[in-house]
Amino acid sequence: MEKIKLLGVSLSPFTHRVEWALKIKGVEYELIVEDPQNKSPLLLEYNPIHKKIPVLIHNGKPICESMVIVEYIDETFEGPSILPKDPYDRAIARFWAKFLDDKCLPTMGKALLGNEEEKEKAKEECGELLKILDNELKDKEFFVGDKIGFVDIAANILAFWMGIIEEASGVILVKNEKFPNYYTWRDNYINCSQVKKYLPSRDELFSHFQSKFHSASTTK
CATH class of the missing domain: 1.20.1050.10 (Glutathione S-transferase Yfyf (Class Pi); Chain A, domain 2)
Structure with missing residues (x-):
């Protein structure tokens, strides 16, 4: 079974972009809420370059940057298309x-x-x-x-x-x-x-x- 975790902030529009893409695809995930003022070791480990949310962790592999993550979700999971086919x-x-x-x-x-x-x-x-x-x-x-x-x-x-x-x-x-x-x-x-x-x-x-x-x- 695929394990999907999302490091994010519940009120963030960038986190919401990713959550909405996951919901369009019907993908279950665990939201791990981050404190932007006190970044967790997990966030620093999985996004050492920008040290920012959101980060999607899929089977232990991180994907960073909200719209990059949305494209990844669209290409990886079955369900309605997010990007156009043409x-x-x-x-x-x-x-x-x-x-x-x-x-x-x-x-x-x-x-x-x-x-x-x-x-x-x-x-x-x-x-x-x-x-x-x-x-x-x-x-x-x-x-x-x-x-x-x-x-x-x-x-x-x-x-x-x-x-x-x-x-x-x-x-x-x-x-x-x-x-x-x-x-x-x-x-x-x-x-x-x-x-x-x-x-x-x-x-x-x-x-x-x-x-x-x-x-x-x-x-x-």
């Missing part, structure tokens, strides 16, 4: 997932957590990036195909976490009316029955981020 669509899905991780998430982080000068510039950049995503989602329910897939999983932080972080921080990055396609996609994602039942508690997430921003403001 080679072109698969390449497009990888492109947008990389765009989200390399461009969108760092910019959002600066807009919420940077100094005042960084925040203003990053907020403008966020608007430009969301215009790109909004245009890509025109006449689409999801990024690639007619069901939640690889890019949507990569974009989970934009779909669910982003609004909660904005509310907790008091920094509003986008206005709904400017990005109608993006907001339709976000609603489709959050309200999809398959996704909805596995999302973390909104109240718990809000309290977590509110406490984090309050601590940051009192230590400046």
Whole structure:
């Protein structure tokens, strides 16, 4: 019997990417909750390069980086496909997932957590990036195909976490009316029955981020 363990943090969107992929495939796993401030010997052993979660351990072998893990799960286990079957669509899905991780998430982080000068510039950049995503989602329910897939999983932080972080921080990055396609996609994602039942508690997430921003403001 295959043994699957996941080192992660229950409220992390990156851990959730992996958990959602495992759930799509119907794979049973054990979540080992890590403390980011006190990394376990297991995490340091299995991810000595980046020393970060998530890490999937499959039959004693570690796989690191959330979207690399999602691809591994898709290729290894039976069940519904996460990446498209068509080679072109698969390449497009990888492109947008990389765009989200390399461009969108760092910019959002600066807009919420940077100094005042960084925040203003990053907020403008966020608007430009969301215009790109909004245009890509025109006449689409999801990024690639007619069901939640690889890019949507990569974009989970934009779909669910982003609004909660904005509310907790008091920094509003986008206005709904400017990005109608993006907001339709976000609603489709959050309200999809398959996704909805596995999302973390909104109240718990809000309290977590509110406490984090309050601590940051009192230590400046």
